[in-house]
Amino acid sequence: xxxxxxxxxxxxxxxxxxxxxxxxxxxxxxxxxxxxxxxxxxxxxxxxxxxxxxxxxxxxxxxxxxxxxxxxxxxxxxxxxxxxxxxxxxxxxxxxxxxxxxxxxxxxxxxxxxxxxxxxxxxxxxxxxxxxxxxxxxxxxxxxxxxxxxxxxxxxxxxxxxxxxxxxxxxxxxxxxxxxxxxxxxxxxxxxxxxxxxxxxxxxxxxxxxxxxxxxxxxxxxxxxxxxxxxxxxxxxxxxxxxxxxxxxxxxxxxxxxxxxxxxxxxxxxxxxxxxxxxxxxxxxxxxxxxxxxxxxxxxxxxxxxxxxxxxxxxxxxxxxxxxxxxxxxxxxxxxxxxxxxxxxxxxxxxxxxxxxx
Amino acid sequence: xxxxxxxxxxxxxxxxxxxxxxxxxxxxxxxxxxxxxxxxxxxxxxxxxxxxxxxxxxxxxxxxxxxxxxxxxxxxxxxxxxxxxxxxxxxxxxxxxxxxxxxxxxxxxxxxxxxxxxxxxxxxxxxxxxxxxxxxxxxxx
Amino acid sequence: xxxxxxxxxxxxxxxxxxxxxxxxxxxxxxxxxxxxxxxxxxxxxxxxxxxxxxxxxxxxxxxxxxxxxxxxxxxxxxxxxxxxxxxxxxxxxxxxxxxxxxxxxxxxxxxxxxxxxxxxxxxxxxxxxxxxxxxxxxxxxxxxxxxxxxxxxxxxxxxxxxxxxxxxxxxxxxxxxxxxxxxxxxxxxxxxxxxxxxxxxxxxxxxxxxxxxxxxxxxxxxxxxxxxxxxxxxxxxxxxxxxxxxxxxxxxxxxxxxxxxxxxxxxxxxxxxxxxxxxxxxxxxxxxxxxxxxxxxxxxxxxxxxxxxxxxxxxxxxxxxxxxxxxxxxxxxxxxxxxxxxxxxxxxxxxxxxxxxxxxxxxxxxxxxxxxxxxxxxxxxxxxxxxxxxxxxxxxxxxxxxxxxxxxxxxxx
Numbered sequence: 001x002x003x004x005x006x007x008x009x010x011x012x013x014x015x016x017x018x019x020x021x022x023x024x025x026x027x028x029x030x031x032x033x034x035x036x037x038x039x040x041x042x043x044x045x046x047x048x049x050x051x052x053x054x055x056x057x058x059x060x061x062x063x064x065x066x067x068x069x070x071x072x073x074x075x076x077x078x079x080x081x082x083x084x085x086x087x088x089x090x091x092x093x094x095x096x097x098x099x100x101x102x103x104x105x106x107x108x109x110x111x112x113x114x115x116x117x118x119x120x121x122x123x124x125x126x127x128x129x130x131x132x133x134x135x136x137x138x139x140x141x142x143x144x145x146x147x148x149x150x151x152x153x154x155x156x157x158x159x160x161x162x163x164x165x166x167x168x169x170x171x172x173x174x175x176x177x178x179x180x181x182x183x184x185x186x187x188x189x190x191x192x193x194x195x196x197x198x199x200x201x202x203x204x205x206x207x208x209x210x211x212x213x214x215x216x217x218x219x220x221x222x223x224x225x226x227x228x229x230x231x232x233x234x235x236x237x238x239x240x241x242x243x244x245x246x247x248x249x250x251x252x253x254x255x256x257x258x259x260x261x262x263x264x265x266x267x268x269x270x271x272x273x274x275x276x277x278x279x280x281x282x283x284x285x286x287x288x289x290x291x292x293x294x295x296x297x298x299x300x301x302x303x304x305x306x307x308x309x310x311x312x313x314x315x316x317x318x319x320x321x322x323x324x325x326x327x328x329x330x331x332x333x334x335x336x337x338x339x340x341x342x343x344x345x346x347x348x349x350x351x352x353x354x355x356x357x358x
Numbered sequence: 359x360x361x362x363x364x365x366x367x368x369x370x371x372x373x374x375x376x377x378x379x380x381x382x383x384x385x386x387x388x389x390x391x392x393x394x395x396x397x398x399x400x401x402x403x404x405x406x407x408x409x410x411x412x413x414x415x416x417x418x419x420x421x422x423x424x425x426x427x428x429x430x431x432x433x434x435x436x437x438x439x440x441x442x443x444x445x446x447x448x449x450x451x452x453x454x455x456x457x458x459x460x461x462x463x464x465x466x467x468x469x470x471x472x473x474x475x476x477x478x479x480x481x482x483x484x485x486x487x488x489x490x491x492x493x494x495x496x497x498x499x
Numbered sequence: 500x501x502x503x504x505x506x507x508x509x510x511x512x513x514x515x516x517x518x519x520x521x522x523x524x525x526x527x528x529x530x531x532x533x534x535x536x537x538x539x540x541x542x543x544x545x546x547x548x549x550x551x552x553x554x555x556x557x558x559x560x561x562x563x564x565x566x567x568x569x570x571x572x573x574x575x576x577x578x579x580x581x582x583x584x585x586x587x588x589x590x591x592x593x594x595x596x597x598x599x600x601x602x603x604x605x606x607x608x609x610x611x612x613x614x615x616x617x618x619x620x621x622x623x624x625x626x627x628x629x630x631x632x633x634x635x636x637x638x639x640x641x642x643x644x645x646x647x648x649x650x651x652x653x654x655x656x657x658x659x660x661x662x663x664x665x666x667x668x669x670x671x672x673x674x675x676x677x678x679x680x681x682x683x684x685x686x687x688x689x690x691x692x693x694x695x696x697x698x699x700x701x702x703x704x705x706x707x708x709x710x711x712x713x714x715x716x717x718x719x720x721x722x723x724x725x726x727x728x729x730x731x732x733x734x735x736x737x738x739x740x741x742x743x744x745x746x747x748x749x750x751x752x753x754x755x756x757x758x759x760x761x762x763x764x765x766x767x768x769x770x771x772x773x774x775x776x777x778x779x780x781x782x783x784x785x786x787x788x789x790x791x792x793x794x795x796x797x798x799x800x801x802x803x804x805x806x807x808x809x810x811x812x813x814x815x816x817x818x819x820x821x822x823x824x825x826x827x828x829x830x831x832x833x834x835x836x837x838x839x840x841x842x843x844x845x846x847x848x849x850x851x852x853x854x855x856x857x858x859x860x861x862x863x864x865x866x867x868x869x870x871x872x873x874x875x876x877x878x879x880x881x882x883x884x885x886x887x888x889x890x891x892x893x894x895x896x897x898x899x900x901x902x903x904x905x906x907x908x909x910x911x912x
Contacts, residue, residue: 059387069497073420080824083391084383087882234907241900248893255886258822365902372895379892383885421830443702447837462702462730476702476730 030228031235032219039109040217044239045246046106049099050205052250053137056092057194064144066190068183071146072264079261090254096138098250100280103131104345111318111338114325115218121319123215126208128316133201138278140193143186147262152275154181154189160288163301164309181267221328276352283348284308315341400496403436406488414450419495423447424484425457426495427468436484436495437470443477457481525565526573527557544643553604560590585625587634588616615714622714631675638662657695659705660686685763704730723761724754731755737848746783757782769805772846773798797846797854804842804858808835811868818875822882828871835864 014020031040063082065074078085107127110116116124143154158181162172177184229235277285287308291300314321324331403417409428416425416439425439427450437457439447446461456473457466464475471480487494532542545551550559558565562577574580582590592613594600601610616622621632638654645652653662664683666672673680686692686706694703709726710717718726728735738744738754747754753761758771758779765771771779774786774795784790811832815825838861845854 059384062388076824076826080827083386083389085387086822086824087383088387229907234904237900237904237907241897241904244893244897244900248890248897251886251889251893255882256822261824261826363906365899365906369896369899369903372892372899376889376892376896379889421826443700460733463732476700478702 026232027230029213029216029231031217031231032223032225033227033229034219034223034225036113036220036223037217039113040235041239041242042102042106042109043212045242046099046102047205047209048239048243048246049095049102050201052095053092053099054198056088056095059088060092061194066144066186068146068186068265071144071186072261075145075147076261079258086258087254090258091250093259094250094253094257096141097279098246100134100138103134104280107131108338108342110218112335113218113220114322114331114334115220116319117218117221117322117325117328118319120211120215120218123208123211124319125316126204126211129204130201130208133197133204135280137193137197137201138280140189140197142278143181143189144193145262146186146265148265148269148272149262149275151181151265151267152271153277154185155271156275156285157277157281160285160305164305165302221325221330279349279352282352283345286348286352311341400494402492403486403495404493406491406493408493412452412455416447416449417495419484424495425450426486426493427457429468430455434486434488434493435468436486437466437468438482438484440481441477442472442479442481443475448481525556526568527561527563527565529568530570530573541642544641547643547645549644549646584630584634585628587636588613588622588625591635612713615712618716619711619714620716629676631672633666637666656701656703656705657699659707660692660695663706682762685760689760689762689764690766691764702730723756727755734844734847737845741847741849743849767843769798769801769843772801793849793851797851800854800858801839801843801846804839804861807862807865808832808839811835811865811872814869814872815875818872818879821876821879823875823878825872825875828868828875831864831871832868835861835868838864 010019031037060078063074063078063085065071075089078089080086110124110127139154139157143150158172158176161175162168164171173179175185175188176182177188276282284304288301288304291304293300295303318334319326322331322334325334401417401419403419403424403426404415409415409426411428411432412430414425414427416423418424419436419438423439425437425448427435427437429435439449439457441448441459441461441464443459443462443464446459448457448459448464448466450456451458454465455468457468459465459475459477462476464477465473466477466481467473469480470483472478483498485496485498487496528542528545531538533539541557545557550556556565557563560579561581562575562579564573564575564577567573567575595608596610596613598610601608616635617626621634624632625634640653645654647654647656649655650657652658660683667678668680668683670680687696691703691705694700695705707715708729724735724738734755744754747757759765759767770777772794774781774791775798778794778798780790780794784794815829815832819825838857842854842857842861845857
């Protein structure tokens with residue numbers, strides 16, 4: 001009975017939206033299956049987590065107040081008085097961190113599998129852009145609870161932006177909406193976080209997914225197997241299985257480790273000891289801290305910032321630089337580069353949290 | 359029409375249960391319930407006429423105590439009541455028109471400045487407005 | 500001499516002026532700076548000295564002629580040299596007791612230190628011929644003197660115990676004057692030291708706040724209470740109205756000091772009241788007396804209240820550990836703590852009814868806190884139960900998906 005109604009609805013919509021072309025394409029879509037195809041799931045997981053962020057973010061918007069007099073208090077209220085507020089907020093905060101972790105895994109798995117090679121260069125570029133956008137989401141969102149940690153982490157982050165050569169101080173003022181972290185900053189970050197970044201991210205995600213759907217999944221160089229499984233519904237069911245398990249993880253972590261409210265930000269208080277930005281920024285932050293004040297005659301900080309910008313540019317353009325992969329040849333040089341970058345990020349992040357005197 | 363397999367029924371059923379389990383918190387979250395003011399920027403401290411001249415009332419402002427003073431001339435002043443020495447709650451002393459902290463003899467005048475005793479810094483002052491019957495205290499700036 | 504030569508002479512003369520200034524050395528500094536250790540010390544220390552900052556130098560205290568290079572010529576008629584120990588107070592007082600002189604340097608500085616000193620035990624014994632007492636330089640230093648407002652100064656509040664202790668904690672030195680030497684250690688074990696050294700509360704008393712500064716003299720039993728009242732007025736008022744006041748006056752026991760001690764003032768826990776070992780009450784009240792019974796009563800009241808307060812705190816901590824937000828409730832618990840302190844303070848007045856009333860108010864607040872705490876624990880349980888339900892649903896979905904995937908795989912094969 002239900003199936004008849006379903007079919008009738010589908011026919012009604014198909015006559016008006018003309019699905020048939022789309023559904024034919026969808027039915028034909030296949031996904032390669034080989035020993036590395038496990039990594040294919042991380043894109044879908046990222047999308048799923050983005051969906052969770054959008055849903056919980058919209059729910060939080062209902063009770064959050066973006067003013068320095070009410071932001072912290074509204075979070076306090078959400079955590080203690082709104083029904084299931086603790087859950088919505090903890091999911092949002094935890095998923096943000098999990099999402100960025102998954103994005104890094106997704107990025108490195110596509111890197112090592114050389115999925116960026118022709119014709120998928122634009123997929124890589126939009127993907128890297130998405131990583132930057134989501135780190136911006138993380139940075140802007142972190143300030144919104146207006147607690148001690150977020151206030152000082154934002155100050156530290158903006159100071160680093162301010163040391164970019166030439167445009168540094170203009171950039172810092174643009175980010176903060178003034179010379180220091182104030183109401184203007186909170187309004188600005190809120191604007192970024194709920195309007196500008198979501199629109200930008202949705203647009204770039206749209207392009208990214210369009211490319212993935214059009215070009216299909218990339219098969220790693222040298223994989224001989226030709227086994228393919230249909231995307232709908234087989235691969236999707238496997239995807240969904242991963243999503244279900246991630247949901248369980250998020251649920252457990254939110255009940256046993258709810259996100260803290262923290263102390264309300266006090267601009268007149270001295271900076272707490274050991275203040276650092278969120279973990280996904282720490283590899284850059286610690287590099288800045290470890291580099292000596294001067295190397296030859298160039299300021300150490302400047303060198304690091306230029307290095308990071310150069311490194312980012314290199315990473316962005318990898319599809320065009322890896323000529324061997326473009327010719328479907330193995331390119332161990334880039335694999336080694338990737339390993340070095342991954343190791344660097346991991347080691348510096350670990351150092352930030354383990355070495356006491358930094 | 360193929361008989362729906364057990365697996366499909368099982369799948370559909372568990373999916374429905376999960377959706378319900380997720381929808382329940384979201385619906386309860388969205389439905390309004392009575393809750394206390396989210397912002398502690400302003401609080402109705404007292405009603406007009408509640409405090410006699412040269413008397414005061416301690417009330418909760420945000421997460422700490424504050425004091426609303428009605429001076430002998432009838433002026434309304436509000437300050438933080440947390441002594442800046444060791445956080446005891448100060449009280450209004452009518453015969454000296456000062457705020458006195460019983461713990462270590464700290465004394466503040468009605469502008470919050472320290473007159474004597476160990477407190478290292480003045481008491482924070484707040485804005486007072488009268489709106490009809492209510493006396494509303496809010497943070498400055 | 501023609502015009503040109505005259506001009507040249509004037510120019511050279513002008514150029515020579517700076518060299519003339521060079522010639523105006525402070526020979527004291529120049530000479531002593533080249534000597535070793537003991538004789539060089541004044542030069543090194545004086546760089547930090549507050550007198551130097553006011554433009555004073557060796558000559559202003561010691562006399563002599565700093566312009567003379569030769570040591571004998573420098574130590575001319577006006578040279579006073581280092582004063583003898585017994586004359587040091589008058590030496591310093593030469594300026595510091597002269598209001599007109601001090602006005603030109605710092606008009607707000609007191610000028611009665613010398614007068615006060617002569618009333619002190621140190622001053623009196625010095626006059627009687629005992630030079631083994633503190634004089635100005637023992638506390639303030641000699642050439643590197645800094646004001647008491649400067650944190651590194653030997654007279655800055657948190658350095659004072661150490662400064663006094665240099666002599667008063669020296670057993671051998673004190674034995675000669677038949678004074679015990681345990682005060683510094685006692686003080687360090689007490690609450691005032693903790694406030695001063697750990698909390699950095701500069702209003703906490705050091706030696707001088709109770710004993711006096713320049714006029715230091717050990718307070719008599721009768722006056723100790725007056726000293727404590729400076730910061731602890733409510734305890735003093737309550738005590739004055741209590742039956743203890745008359746009794747203490749009769750036996751000439753020191754107010755405050757008899758129960759709390761003088762140097763080793765330990766945190767006033769409930770153990771100070773009651774009939775157990777270490778309680779102050781049993782120092783006077785024997786078993787079976789009315790006082791003894793009252794002490795036991797009070798102790799029971801306070802202990803019960805304190806235990807209930809601690810239990811409430813533990814309840815909230817458990818709820819917080821389980822992830823429930825309890826900061827509003829913790830705020831209410833703070834009120835209860837204030838009530839507890841208020842009740843403990845009321846024991847100075849011995850009005851048991853007042854104490855019972857205060858505790859009753861506290862108990863009411865505690866009931867609210869406990870109710871909120873239980874609600875928080877219930878919330879924590881609800882969350883865990885909800886998680887189990889959601890996890891079971893998700894597990895079922897995962898199982899269904901796994902079966903579907905397996906079925907598809909089997910179909911393909």
